[in-house]
Amino acid sequence: MNTDHDDDVWMNDQACVTLEELAALSGLSASALRELVEYGALIPVNPQEVRWTFSGHCVVAVQRAGRLCNDFDLDPSALALTFSLLERIQVLEDRLRGMRAQTPRCFD
Amino acid sequence: MKYKDYYEVLGVSRDASAEDIKKSYRKLAHKYHPDVSKDPGGEEKFKDIAEAYATLKDVEKRAAYDQLGKHQPGENFQPPPEWGAHFGAGQSGFDEADLADLFAGLAGRGRGAQGQRMSMPGEDYEVSARISLSDAFHGTQVDLNLSVPEYDEHGRLHRVARKFAARIPKGATDGQRLRLRGKGGRGFNGGPDGDLYLHIALLPHSLFRPDGHDLYLDLPLAPWEAALGATLEVPTLSGSVHLKVPAGTLAGKRLRLAKRGLPHPHGEPGDLFAIVQIVVPQDLSERERKLYEELAAGSKFDPRSHFKNGGGSA
Numbered sequence A: 001m002n003t004d005h006d007d008d009v010w011m012n013d014q015a016c017v018t019l020e021e022l023a024a025l026s027g028l029s030a031s032a033l034r035e036l037v038e039y040g041a042l043i044p045v046n047p048q049e050v051r052w053t054f055s056g057h058c059v060v061a062v063q064r065a066g067r068l069c070n071d072f073d074l075d076p077s078a079l080a081l082t083f084s085l086l087e088r089i090q091v092l093e094d095r096l097r098g099m100r101a102q103t104p105r106c107f108d
Numbered sequence B: 001m002k003y004k005d006y007y008e009v010l011g012v013s014r015d016a017s018a019e020d021i022k023k024s025y026r027k028l029a030h031k032y033h034p035d036v037s038k039d040p041g042g043e044e045k046f047k048d049i050a051e052a053y054a055t056l057k058d059v060e061k062r063a064a065y066d067q068l069g070k071h072q073p074g075e076n077f078q079p080p081p082e083w084g085a086h087f088g089a090g091q092s093g094f095d096e097a098d099l100a101d102l103f104a105g106l107a108g109r110g111r112g113a114q115g116q117r118m119s120m121p122g123e124d125y126e127v128s129a130r131i132s133l134s135d136a137f138h139g140t141q142v143d144l145n146l147s148v149p150e151y152d153e154h155g156r157l158h159r160v161a162r163k164f165a166a167r168i169p170k171g172a173t174d175g176q177r178l179r180l181r182g183k184g185g186r187g188f189n190g191g192p193d194g195d196l197y198l199h200i201a202l203l204p205h206s207l208f209r210p211d212g213h214d215l216y217l218d219l220p221l222a223p224w225e226a227a228l229g230a231t232l233e234v235p236t237l238s239g240s241v242h243l244k245v246p247a248g249t250l251a252g253k254r255l256r257l258a259k260r261g262l263p264h265p266h267g268e269p270g271d272l273f274a275i276v277q278i279v280v281p282q283d284l285s286e287r288e289r290k291l292y293e294e295l296a297a298g299s300k301f302d303p304r305s306h307f308k309n310g311g312g313s314a
Helices: A019-026 A030-039 A054-069 A078-100 B004-008 B018-032 B044-058 B058-065 B099-104 B112-117 B135-140 B223-228 B286-298 B307-308
Strands: A009-012 A015-018 A053-055 B124-133 B140-151 B157-168 B176-182 B194-204 B208-211 B214-223 B231-236 B241-245 B252-258 B272-278
Touching: A009 A030, A009 B018, A015 A019, A015 A054, A019 A053, A019 A054, A030 B214, A053 A054, A054 B176, A078 B214, B004 B018, B004 B044, B004 B241, B004 B252, B018 B252, B044 B058, B044 B099, B044 B286, B058 B099, B124 B140, B135 B140, B135 B194, B135 B208, B135 B307, B157 B176, B157 B194, B214 B223, B214 B231, B223 B231, B223 B272
Parallel strands: B124 B194, B214 B272
Antiparallel strands: A009 B176, A015 A053, B140 B157, B176 B194, B208 B214, B231 B241, B252 B272
């Protein structure tokens, strides 16, 4: 089966997803996602507007948080903490990857 | 259909309480979950554990599972007569069924024909695609062979072999995900098709190291090249280019070759940075040794002058 490419989307800062799409992608309810926004753990691209959209970049972390919540039967109140910690891990991993790329090989 | 002993997987007895099943699952999940475990085989083990728990934590699914009877793990077996009709799993087609998919598709008693008319969205598929840096630079097509769960005409999940040829546009970076809408599992009874997520992993390259869309390259220089300056031929992913190294270039200096990194789908390409390393010859000829000794004797250069100040706070 070949794929056409008109609907291919890179899940990065350029992509945007709605609250409903993020809920469908992550398995988390819309209300759980709204709680994440209220806690400041998840920040919409357009917080002042009624219909929020989110960067495609956050999809992976939200999916991972949703999976952890589901797999570990976590209390919903733990979701915001889980999500924040996952984002922090992602930032650190990206920085580490960058530092490794910039370190000459003879110093590995 | 091959039997899996879910009680054995969770390390509990067949009459274990729901609480004991939950406790055992949590302990095993902490041990093997891919997001928390350091065990390289953890992900596969966790799949089995999660599968077992998904069935045994649900009262109706557990009852249905118990009614299958006890068999040896891996043994091919058939459910008892009327089992499928009683638990809403259909009457036939168990030979090719997977136990996990079978229970994932169960919606409880009384679903019967009504359940079969429900529309259901197709499954999302996630697959890793390991590509070379050259493929990321030029774009590429990957051929994927997956075993995926899909709904049959009765609304029951079955494992099906599917082949995909997915186009990865140029400019993919390590760890990026590409969402191919509607290219996942087929929806059932009018439900929307699922998506296919390609998780991109870049294979190591012998010369270049990616950081996002930028690339890094080690640039070894002879001491005289660093001291006097030089014009060098440097490789890039789009062919060799000439790079001017200024006189007095220090080790660790990053020389930027603008827009020679990975293409960016929505903007300017990344850059290529050549990181200077000063390397000395390991074997010196007699003449080279004399020249170095002459330089050492005649130069006032002291690379450790700051040691004389005794150190202290930076």
